[in-house]
Amino acid sequence: MKTPAQTKGIAAAFGVSVLSSIGLAVVYVQGGQTQLEGLLLGLALGGISVGLVMWAKHLMSEGEVVEAREVVPLQTDEREEVAEAYEHGAEEIGRRTFLSKWLAGALGALGLAALFPIRSLGVGPEDSLFHTAWRPGTRLVKADGRPVRPSELPPNGVLTVFPENHTHDADSQTMVIRLPTGDQIPGPDEFSAEGLVAFSKICTHAGCPVGLYQTQTRQLFCPCHQSAFDVLEHAKPVSGPATRPLPQLPLGVDNEGFVIATSDYPEPVGPGFWDRGRG
Amino acid sequence: MVRKVVTWVDDRLGASRFTRDVLAKVFPDHWSFLLGEIALYCFVILVLTGVFLSFFFEPSVAESVYRGEYEPLQGVVVSDAYRSVMDLSFEVRAGMVMRQIHHWAALVFLAAIVVHLVRIFFTGAYRRPREINWMIGLTLLTLAMFNGFTGYSLPDDLLSGTGLRIAYSIALSIPVIGTWMAFLVFGGEFPAEQIINRLFVIHIFIIPVLIAGLLTAHMALIWRQKHTQFPGGRRREENVVGERLWPTYAAKSMGLFFGVFGILALLGGLVQINPIWLYGPFKPAQVPSPAQPDWYMGWLEGALRLFPAWEITTFGYEIPNPFFPAVLLPGITFTLLYLWPFLEAFFTSDHKPHHLLDRPRDRPMRTALGTATLSFYFILFAAASNDLLAKWLRVPVENVVVAYQILAFALPLATGLGTYLIAKSLTKREAEPPGAAPETARTS
Numbered sequence A: 001m002k003t004p005a006q007t008k009g010i011a012a013a014f015g016v017s018v019l020s021s022i023g024l025a026v027v028y029v030q031g032g033q034t035q036l037e038g039l040l041l042g043l044a045l046g047g048i049s050v051g052l053v054m055w056a057k058h059l060m061s062e063g064e065v066v067e068a069r070e071v072v073p074l075q076t077d078e079r080e081e082v083a084e085a086y087e088h089g090a091e092e093i094g095r096r097t098f099l100s101k102w103l104a105g106a107l108g109a110l111g112l113a114a115l116f117p118i119r120s121l122g123v124g125p126e127d128s129l130f131h132t133a134w135r136p137g138t139r140l141v142k143a144d145g146r147p148v149r150p151s152e153l154p155p156n157g158v159l160t161v162f163p164e165n166h167t168h169d170a171d172s173q174t175m176v177i178r179l180p181t182g183d184q185i186p187g188p189d190e191f192s193a194e195g196l197v198a199f200s201k202i203c204t205h206a207g208c209p210v211g212l213y214q215t216q217t218r219q220l221f222c223p224c225h226q227s228a229f230d231v232l233e234h235a236k237p238v239s240g241p242a243t244r245p246l247p248q249l250p251l252g253v254d255n256e257g258f259v260i261a262t263s264d265y266p267e268p269v270g271p272g273f274w275d276r277g278r279g
Numbered sequence B: 001m002v003r004k005v006v007t008w009v010d011d012r013l014g015a016s017r018f019t020r021d022v023l024a025k026v027f028p029d030h031w032s033f034l035l036g037e038i039a040l041y042c043f044v045i046l047v048l049t050g051v052f053l054s055f056f057f058e059p060s061v062a063e064s065v066y067r068g069e070y071e072p073l074q075g076v077v078v079s080d081a082y083r084s085v086m087d088l089s090f091e092v093r094a095g096m097v098m099r100q101i102h103h104w105a106a107l108v109f110l111a112a113i114v115v116h117l118v119r120i121f122f123t124g125a126y127r128r129p130r131e132i133n134w135m136i137g138l139t140l141l142t143l144a145m146f147n148g149f150t151g152y153s154l155p156d157d158l159l160s161g162t163g164l165r166i167a168y169s170i171a172l173s174i175p176v177i178g179t180w181m182a183f184l185v186f187g188g189e190f191p192a193e194q195i196i197n198r199l200f201v202i203h204i205f206i207i208p209v210l211i212a213g214l215l216t217a218h219m220a221l222i223w224r225q226k227h228t229q230f231p232g233g234r235r236r237e238e239n240v241v242g243e244r245l246w247p248t249y250a251a252k253s254m255g256l257f258f259g260v261f262g263i264l265a266l267l268g269g270l271v272q273i274n275p276i277w278l279y280g281p282f283k284p285a286q287v288p289s290p291a292q293p294d295w296y297m298g299w300l301e302g303a304l305r306l307f308p309a310w311e312i313t314t315f316g317y318e319i320p321n322p323f324f325p326a327v328l329l330p331g332i333t334f335t336l337l338y339l340w341p342f343l344e345a346f347f348t349s350d351h352k353p354h355h356l357l358d359r360p361r362d363r364p365m366r367t368a369l370g371t372a373t374l375s376f377y378f379i380l381f382a383a384a385s386n387d388l389l390a391k392w393l394r395v396p397v398e399n400v401v402v403a404y405q406i407l408a409f410a411l412p413l414a415t416g417l418g419t420y421l422i423a424k425s426l427t428k429r430e431a432e433p434p435g436a437a438p439e440t441a442r443t444s
C-alpha cells in the first residue's frame, strides 16, 4: 500500500457499492420502484468500477512491459507441408472421377431437396397482392363495424372504412372523403356516390396508412416519409417519395341507404412490386 | 491452493505454458482501444437482461382485452405480445428496469460498434494482416443492426408495427424474388400472424448465437495477431508495449465492464425509453406521427425520405422506389466497406503488414474519404427527423427535404476537402524545423 489516501478512496468506492446493493435488495422486497432500482444498481456497479480502476491505476501498475511480436509469418516452410498433405489426400479422391462425380451428385441432390421445406414458411403471393376484400356491393363500415350513410360526412369530412366483416383486413383500408361543394369531383363519375369519393389508405410508397387529410389543400398526407396526394387530382402524389396515385374505390349506395363499393379496386393497392403490371 | 489447482489441471490438460502466456500477455493502452470492449460488454449485458425478459414475453398476436395496471389502456383490445410487455413493465417486479436497461444497452451496443469501426478506419487498423477481422467486425455490425430491429419490433406496438410494415414493403420492392421473399419471411401478406413469433426466434436465438460465435472469432484473431499500437516511445512494428493482462489490464477491463453496466443501469432506471404504452398497440389503419426509429436505423429512414419520387418501369415490370434507398444503398455501402482494405492496398500499392497505427493526418486521402463518407451518412441520419425540423422551423417539409438533398452532396465534398487541407497543413507544420522561433529567441 503506497498511500493510505488511495486505499481509503478505493475502499470507499467498494463501500458505496455494498450499501447500494443492500439498498437495492430492500427496494425490491418493498415492492420495487423503477427509478430507485436503476439508481441503486447503477451505484452498486459503479462503485465496483471506480474501485477496480483506481486500484489498477494507482496500486497495481508495474509500468510498461515490452513483448515481442512476430512481424513476418514464421511458419513459411510448413505451408508447403500443408499443401502437400492436402494434395496427398485429394489425389486419391481426384483420381476416382467416376466416384467423386457421384458424390457431388448425391450432395447436390440432397442440398436441393433440403431447400424445399423453405416453402413451408408461408403461402405464396399468388394473387393476393392484386386483390383486396372489397367486392361489388360490400358495405363500407367503420373500425367498430357500423355501416356508413352518405349524410354522416360533412363537407371536408373524412372517415377510415373497411369492407363489412373485414375490419382487420389491413390492405382493404380506405379513406372516404366528402369534398366541399364547388370542388371538381375527381375520377370517373361512376366512382363517386352522393359527393363521396374513396381512396386506398395504403401509401403507394412503403405502405404506411395515409392518415392525415389537410382540408385546406385537399391533400392526403403520409406521416412516414411525407408523401402528399392531391385528392382533387385523383390522389396523384404531389410531394414526397411516392410515385403512384392512391387507387380509387368505386362507390355506390344500396337500397337501405348505406354506402357500398361497386367493385374491388381497379388496380393493386399499396407499395409497388416486381410484377405489379401483370394484373 | 493455487498450486494444487494448477497441478490438477495441468496433469489432465497440459495447459500450464499456455496459461502462463495468457496471464503475461501484453495489451497496449489507449482510450480509443476501449470502444470495442464497450461493445463486447454491452453484448454481455444484453444477454443477461434479455434472458430475464424472454421468460415473460409471449410471442403471439392472439388478441384479448387489456385489464392490466396501466389505466389509460383499460378495455383496449391488444395482442398477447403487447400485453405481455405491458405486464412485464408494470406488474413484474424489476421488469421495467430490466427492459429499459436492455433497450439502452442495444442503443449503446450499436453506438460503440460504429465508433469502434470509425476508429479502426481512421487509424488504418484494418490493413494486412487484419483484413479478416475487419470483415468479421462488419458482419457483427450488420447482425447487431438486424437484432436491434427485430428486438424493438417484438412488443407489437404502433411504432414498431409501422417499422415492420415498411420493412415488408422494402422486401416487396426487391426485383423478381421480392414478393416471394416478403411472403416467406412474414408468413403471408402483411400483417401475417407468424411474424412476431419468427422475429422472436431470430432475436433471441439465431442472431445472438451468430454474434457470440463471431465475437469469439474476433477476439481470437486479436489474440493471435496481437493488438495494434500507435507509434512513439518504445513501440515498434515488431513489439507490443503495454500492461500485462494479469492483473492490471484485467482489473481495468473489469472496471470498464462494471462502469458500462452501471451507466446503463442509471439510464435504464432514470431515462424512459420506448414507452409502448404511449404508442399504443399496433392497429393496421393507424400510424404514429411523428415517428422516428431507433438511431441506428436512422440512415435508412432518412434515405427513404430523401430519395426522389423515381422508380423504374420496363416491359410491364417495375423496380419500386424503396428498392434504391433501402436495398441498393445499404448493399453498396457494405460491399464497399467489406472491400475497403483490399481497395486501399490496391490503390496505394501497400501490401505490407502493419502493426503500428496511422495518425489520421498522415493519411490525408483516407481521412478525407472517411469524413466525407461519415458526413453523407450523417445527413441521411438527420433527414430521418426532417418532419420535426420542418415543424420547429415552421417551413414546409418539402423545403427541408430539398435542403437535405443538396447537403447530402455538398457537405461530403466540403468536409472531404476541408479534412484534406487541414491534414496537409498539420503535417507540413510538423515537417518544419521544430521550434524555429524559440531557437532564434535563444540565440539573440
Ligand code: FES
Pocket (backbone or CB within 6 Å): A203, A204, A205, A206, A207, A208, A222, A223, A224, A225, A226, A227, A240, A241, A242
Ligand atoms: S410510406 Fe408513405 S411516404 Fe413512405
